[in-house]
Amino acid sequence: METTEIRLFKESNQSFIYHVEERAFSIYHHHPEYELVYIKKGSGVRIVGDNISEFKKGDLVFLGSYLPHVWRCDTVYNKADGTFTGKGYVIQFLEGFIGRQFFDLPENRGLKAFFSHASRGCRFFGKTKKNLVDIILAMQHMNPTQRFYSLFSIFEILATTEEYEFICSPVFRETDHMSESGPMRDVVEFILKNFKEDIKLRDVLEIANMSNTQFFLAFKKMYRMPFKSYLLKLRIGYACRLLAEPNSNISQIAYESGFENLSNFNRHFKAIKGCTPTVYRKKLEKPMVSKP
Structure with a gap:
């Protein structure tokens, strides 16, 4: 848009x-x-x-x-x-x-x-x-x-x-994490590069060099949400970018954003955005001009 x-x-x-x-x-x-x-x-x-x-x-x-x-x-x-x-x-x-x-x-x-x-x-x-x-x-x-x-x-x-x-969403400002330092910066760089794929927790823990508990606590403290929520909002945010393109196919957007199927995508999208991808797109298409 x-x-x-x-x-x-x-x-x-x-x-x-x-x-x-x-x-x-x-x-x-x-x-x-x-x-x-x-x-x-x-x-x-x-x-x-x-x-x-x-x-x-x-x-x-x-x-x-x-x-x-x-x-x-x-x-x-x-x-x-x-x-x-x-x-x-x-x-x-x-x-x-x-x-x-x-x-x-x-x-x-x-x-x-x-x-x-x-x-x-x-x-x-x-x-x-x-x-x-x-x-x-x-x-x-x-x-x-x-x-x-x-x-x-x-x-x-x-x-x-x-x-x-x-x-x-995190994906809208991908450079936001650059102000951080240490293992969390490396973790977020990895997530941003691979969020469209099936990210394994073991790979993230290896990059962070932390245990499960240490990582989850540190991530939530720094990014104000659990790791899974961050990844989910990242994918939904990327989908919102694609939905701004009027000719893009919603099913294809689901797969390109890292979701395994359309049903799963629709369910998570509505939970986070409060509406379906179709309704979201219609809201974007409404004219935005100043009132006379």
Whole structure:
């Protein structure tokens, strides 16, 4: 699915963008800025990379640089007179907006690691979401200087939190693992090269040089999901890429993604994506143009 690169404009006296979004913008797009989005009012379908899911009031997500996305609100929020009744709060900034060396400081290792993970998009929950939303809403009533320093409070939370889940599948950002080091990096490189085949656990354990228990614990801690779930989401994510091609055959996609049969593929696809491959493709085919 094609994505449009857009240019974001900020005020000349500001180093990053903070604004309240009260207009419909349903073009599938990307930009170099990182983006933090809080949905104050609205619901509909959110497409981020190879993920299609419903969004609703209260959702809070962080998107990495150049990660394609669109929030397509339900028609109830688009009035006949052209007005839009949804509402979202958006913070956008470039990685180097306070100097290239800032994120390389030793104190910012946690933040830099989070930004690497954000290449797949992150959805927050729990206390982390509440704390971030409190800051985002308070920033609306601040002057530019206050907003600037409040952004550092957001960075502090991002650097230490574990209360988030990835939005895109592992295959959508294949370079995400390159920030890791040691045996896990070798394991993921092996998986990315061979996920279409029948991967044997013994081969993975040999690469990791770990026992079953050691490997499963280490993998889950680093990638926030069990090994089998990672492999399954990798295959489904690759299938989503192929489904974006209108002339591709679903049965062939199943085999090319590493599944032994169509029935198994359909079952796992629906469990992860919440719909069948056919319905997923139809959602992609819906027009994505901005409302007049």
